[in-house]
Amino acid sequence: MKLSGVELRRVRMPLVAPFRTSFGTQAERELLLVRAVTPAGEGWGECVAMEAPLYSSEYNDAAEHVLRNHLIPALLAAGDLTAYKVTPLLAKFKGHRMAKAALEMAVLDAELRAHDRSFAAELGSTRDSVACGVSVGIMDSIPQLLDVVGGYLDEGYVRIKLKIEPGWDVEPVRQVRERFGDDVLLQVDANTAYTLGDAPLLSRLDPFDLLLIEQPLEEEDVLGHAELAKRIRTPICLDESIVSARAAADAIKLGACQIVNIKPGRVGGYLEARRVHDVCAAHGVAVWCGGMIETGLGRAANVALASLPGFTLPGDTSASGRFYRTDITEPFVLDAGHLPVPTGPGLGVTPIPDLLDEVTTEKAWIGS
Numbered sequence: 001m002k003l004s005g006v007e008l009r010r011v012r013m014p015l016v017a018p019f020r021t022s023f024g025t026q027a028e029r030e031l032l033l034v035r036a037v038t039p040a041g042e043g044w045g046e047c048v049a050m051e052a053p054l055y056s057s058e059y060n061d062a063a064e065h066v067l068r069n070h071l072i073p074a075l076l077a078a079g080d081l082t083a084y085k086v087t088p089l090l091a092k093f094k095g096h097r098m099a100k101a102a103l104e105m106a107v108l109d110a111e112l113r114a115h116d117r118s119f120a121a122e123l124g125s126t127r128d129s130v131a132c133g134v135s136v137g138i139m140d141s142i143p144q145l146l147d148v149v150g151g152y153l154d155e156g157y158v159r160i161k162l163k164i165e166p167g168w169d170v171e172p173v174r175q176v177r178e179r180f181g182d183d184v185l186l187q188v189d190a191n192t193a194y195t196l197g198d199a200p201l202l203s204r205l206d207p208f209d210l211l212l213i214e215q216p217l218e219e220e221d222v223l224g225h226a227e228l229a230k231r232i233r234t235p236i237c238l239d240e241s242i243v244s245a246r247a248a249a250d251a252i253k254l255g256a257c258q259i260v261n262i263k264p265g266r267v268g269g270y271l272e273a274r275r276v277h278d279v280c281a282a283h284g285v286a287v288w289c290g291g292m293i294e295t296g297l298g299r300a301a302n303v304a305l306a307s308l309p310g311f312t313l314p315g316d317t318s319a320s321g322r323f324y325r326t327d328i329t330e331p332f333v334l335d336a337g338h339l340p341v342p343t344g345p346g347l348g349v350t351p352i353p354d355l356l357d358e359v360t361t362e363k364a365w366i367g368s
């Protein structure tokens, strides 16, 4: 199919509560949406970059600039286009995986809608719903944390992920275990906040039977994670370090991780995300779907991805209401701790025009 043009939208959505991680606190989600227009119809993509390069080197202004000036022009010049051609066509441009992922997602959505085929069918889904975990930020106090965790358990979430950082790690985990018991599926996410020298501290998490500790060390310290894995019992899961299927294969071979968090934006798209899934499955490594506080568009695609067979751990595929009072699509609502896998063509959801316009801060059209 021919790409007629692409609309870029900057969107700002308030969060229901500030979300604090080891790299900062967010009170709203500012993101970039991509609408690919073709003669056969249109498709939507969501860029998961943040407003500032705090999680990764990407950020919204850079993503918009590289899309507008390099990535979209390359696809406009390509003539006949399919989603599977996007990554090869953009390979000459280094990095910018989240920007590339958003563009590929929009082209894939347009293509699948035109063929009346869902993301789930295309990716290889084997389930019609997925078990959902929830990510809990760093709180001002332990009592506040316990209230929030209790609320999510009451809502039915099947797994709790606690953000940790030096000074907020062992004690919050201990108190959650004491209050809610040993049966709650519990894991922690450090977002690179520790060093190998913290191994003795991190080994104090071992008695709490955590599912995993996510990305304790910095993104590029793969060998450090392999060394840490010899010093703590809690399984190590990597997030920021896994930027491709190749990176996953290398990290697994080096013993740097026993579990992988797959985020399509971080690895360059949903097609590469499936390759990461396949590589991990080939090594017997469990995966789960990470979240980047997506709107219902990215959430729909993530739930489809999370329904592949290797996704054996609950992901950060929470309900829309975890972060947003009003989503820009029909909201995803938890049902007995699960979300249904969208079955409609493409993403299976579309933005509700009035709601999207309310949160749009700027628009740009690139194309004929």
Ligand SMILES: O=C(O)CCC(=O)N[C@@H](C(=O)O)c1ccccc1
Pocket (backbone or CB within 6 Å): 021, 050, 055, 134, 135, 189, 191, 239, 290, 291, 292, 293, 294, 316, 317, 318
């Ligand atoms: O459930 C969600 O969508 C958020 C899950 C979550 O904690 N995401 C974190 C992370 O470090 O993984 C994050 C959010 C936004 C941006 C970067 C990272």
